[in-house]
Amino acid sequence: MSQSPTDHTDDAPPTTWKKGDPIAAEGLPTTTGDSIVGRTVTINRPAAELFAYFRDFTNLPRFMENVVSITPIDATRSHWVVKAPAGRTVEWDAVVTDETPDRVIAWTSEPSADVANSGRVEFRDAGARGTVVTATIVYDPPAGIVGKIVAKMFQREPAIQARRDLRRFKQLMETGEIATGSFTRKQHDEEFA
Amino acid sequence: MRALAWHGRHDVRVDTVDDPEILNPRDCIIKVTSTAICGSDLHLYDGYIPTMQAGDILGHEFMGEVVEIGPKSTLKKGQRVVVPFTIACGSCYHCGKHQYSACDNGLPADNQDIAQELYGQPMSGLFGYSHMTGGYAGGQAEYVRVPFSDVGPIVIPDGIEDDKVLFLSDILPTGWQAAENAQIEPGDTVAVWGCGPVGLFAVQSAFLMGAERVIAIDHFPKRLALAKRFGAETINFEESAVYEALMAMTGGIGPDAVIDSVGLEAHGFFVDNVIDQIKKSTFLGTDRAHAIRQAIIACRKGGRVSMPAVYGGLVDKFPLGAFMEKGLTLKTGQTHVQHYMPALLNAILEEKIDTTFLISHRMDLEEAPQGYKMFHDDQNEVTKVVLKPGFN
Ligand SMILES: NC(=O)c1ccc[n+]([C@@H]2O[C@H](COP(=O)([O-])OP(=O)(O)OC[C@H]3O[C@@H](n4cnc5c(N)ncnc54)[C@H](O)[C@@H]3O)[C@@H](O)[C@H]2O)c1
Ligand SMILES: [Zn+2]
Ligand SMILES: [Zn+2]
Numbered sequence: 343m344s345q346s347p348t349d350h351t352d353d354a355p356p357t358t359w360k361k362g363d364p365i366a367a368e369g370l371p372t373t374t375g376d377s378i379v380g381r382t383v384t385i386n387r388p389a390a391e392l393f394a395y396f397r398d399f400t401n402l403p404r405f406m407e408n409v410v411s412i413t414p415i416d417a418t419r420s421h422w423v424v425k426a427p428a429g430r431t432v433e434w435d436a437v438v439t440d441e442t443p444d445r446v447i448a449w450t451s452e453p454s455a456d457v458a459n460s461g462r463v464e465f466r467d468a469g470a471r472g473t474v475v476t477a478t479i480v481y482d483p484p485a486g487i488v489g490k491i492v493a494k495m496f497q498r499e500p501a502i503q504a505r506r507d508l509r510r511f512k513q514l515m516e517t518g519e520i521a522t523g524s525f526t527r528k529q530h531d532e533e534f535a
Numbered sequence: 536m537r538a539l540a541w542h543g544r545h546d547v548r549v550d551t552v553d554d555p556e557i558l559n560p561r562d563c564i565i566k567v568t569s570t571a572i573c574g575s576d577l578h579l580y581d582g583y584i585p586t587m588q589a590g591d592i593l594g595h596e597f598m599g600e601v602v603e604i605g606p607k608s609t610l611k612k613g614q615r616v617v618v619p620f621t622i623a624c625g626s627c628y629h630c631g632k633h634q635y636s637a638c639d640n641g642l643p644a645d646n647q648d649i650a651q652e653l654y655g656q657p658m659s660g661l662f663g664y665s666h667m668t669g670g671y672a673g674g675q676a677e678y679v680r681v682p683f684s685d686v687g688p689i690v691i692p693d694g695i696e697d698d699k700v701l702f703l704s705d706i707l708p709t710g711w712q713a714a715e716n717a718q719i720e721p722g723d724t725v726a727v728w729g730c731g732p733v734g735l736f737a738v739q740s741a742f743l744m745g746a747e748r749v750i751a752i753d754h755f756p757k758r759l760a761l762a763k764r765f766g767a768e769t770i771n772f773e774e775s776a777v778y779e780a781l782m783a784m785t786g787g788i789g790p791d792a793v794i795d796s797v798g799l800e801a802h803g804f805f806v807d808n809v810i811d812q813i814k815k816s817t818f819l820g821t822d823r824a825h826a827i828r829q830a831i832i833a834c835r836k837g838g839r840v841s842m843p844a845v846y847g848g849l850v851d852k853f854p855l856g857a858f859m860e861k862g863l864t865l866k867t868g869q870t871h872v873q874h875y876m877p878a879l880l881n882a883i884l885e886e887k888i889d890t891t892f893l894i895s896h897r898m899d900l901e902e903a904p905q906g907y908k909m910f911h912d913d914q915n916e917v918t919k920v921v922l923k924p925g926f927n
Binding site: 505 | 554555607624628631643644671
């Protein structure tokens with residue numbers, strides 16, 4: 343049924359395709375799910391700086407709302423703790439599958455993981471405008487208990503969650519902080535709980 | 536602290552709420568000494584702006600004394616500052632181009648969703664103006680948390696009273712940007728719809744930019760009289776037919792540039808306006824747009840349309856044909872306040888621009904609900920209400 347990437351005659355990124363097989367076209371593992379989300383943001387900082395911050399996975403919880411912690415195991419493997427419903431957490435190990443300094447970082451959950459998922463972030467130099475950052479995530483669409491965890495992990499819709507996380511990454515990199523509409527510490531803690 | 540909170544249509548109250556705290560490194564806290572009610576606040580008061588929540592603190596025109604600073608603020612405690620109503624980071628691409636109201640980072644990430652859906656891209660944050668613009672607590676309060684305090688607030692020299700500089704926060708730069716967007720050339724005739732604070736500053740600015748004639752349109756005699764004070768000719772739309780008068784006053788050419796400083800709550804018994812009101816009350820359309828239609832029709836061929844007035848959603852019967860056929864140019868937007876503040880502060884200090892003429896009422900913050908009601912009900916007498924905590 344699915345068309346090969348070469349059926350596409352336009353230049354639109356695969357994550358925006360209405361037909362065809364964007365996961366294959368993106369070169370991401372289909373074993374980790376059959377839904378794909380792509381988001382692009384331009385950040386007014388050099389690619390090397392953005393890559394360095396992102397590659398240190400311990401930084402990701404600062405802007406990824408549902409990630410509690412990421413602990414490096416060795417040079418390519420890390421242990422992820424992510425928020426789940428009812429105040430619980432879900433954990434898995436992920437391994438880096440692709441890495442080109444200042445350009446690309448990609449990872450996938452190890453086969454033992456309950457919540458299969460993989461991601462790829464590309465950093466492309468955009469001259470005076472900074473760096474174009476594209477995040478692509480493959481996951482299983484919500485179904486059953488695992489699906490509920492995935493849904494929670496990405497809050498509402500994965501597309502919205504990825505967009506919000508990228509905006510926070512941009513804010514942190516461009517302004518050194520994450521914008522908040524709160525005016526008391528208590529409100530702020532609830533907002534980012 | 537005490538703060539003016541929105542509770543629903545025509546229901547604002549001074550509540551006791553928690554004091555604001557420093558939350559981000561670039562924040563500061565200011566103790567408000569003066570804050571004004573804006574025409575834009577009336578859109579909230581009348582319930583035209585979605586995503587308001589009961590308890591939201593209003594106010595986006597304010598100034599005061601710095602009382603607390605975050606580690607990355609460049610301000611000093613005790614400094615007097617005027618705060619721009621647009622919350623902008625100063626470090627994104629748009630801020631780099633001085634397009635501050637288009638800042639990428641002024642809005643919290645979650646609050647950007649609505650504008651992204653509605654407008655295609657999110658805009659800067661605004662103080663006290665619904666959750667769509669960030670849900671930031673506003674300045675009609677004793678204290679305010681000011682984000683990005685290293686790039687927003689402007690320091691006021693000692694000895695200059697609040698009333699002279701308060702309007703740097705919004706309406707003075709807005710009137711100035713409106714005139715700038717009209718791309719005035721020497722000898723031009725500029726027509727300004729609406730003699731509220733924005734229109735009156737647009738009138739002054741247009742003359743400073745070289746307009747030969749400015750024609751001001753409204754239906755409140757006192758507001759028209761203020762426009763006349765700065766040299767404008769006037770048209771009272773309840774007494775005269777606007778299009779016909781403009782054509783007669785410009786030798787049949789039409790004004791070279793037109794400025795809509797009325798916005799989504801245009802008054803008057805015009806057919807399109809009445810239809811808009813029916814649609815608004817039945818949720819078929821959101822914005823009443825009489826002034827911008829009339830401005831486009833009156834504008835001369837090849838002329839410029841400047842629209843500082845606020846619109847939020849959709850309008851129909853927009854005269855797109857007239858706009859295209861006559862080859863008009865439209866410039867609009869929330870004001871890039873930070874860009875204009877330094878030069879306009881100098882213009883005030885050099886007495887090139889008069890600001891205090893506008894203030895008709897000074898009241899205590901505690902009387903703010905009364906101030907809203909007066910500003911809403913009697914626009915002839917009430918041109919601008921300035922609230923001062925502890926005034927009484
Ligand atoms: N672009 C920005 O950044 C910015 C900033 C501040 C205010 N604003 C907007 O500018 C507009 C004006 O603000 P303001 O504080 O002067 O408001 P205001 O309500 O005090 O003034 C509006 C004036 O328009 C007049 N008017 C109404 N219908 C008219 C018509 N059909 N023809 C001519 N005049 C008419 C009213 O009588 C009133 O005097 C509002 O829409 C406000 O939201 C925009
Ligand atoms: Zn205002
Ligand atoms: Zn910015």
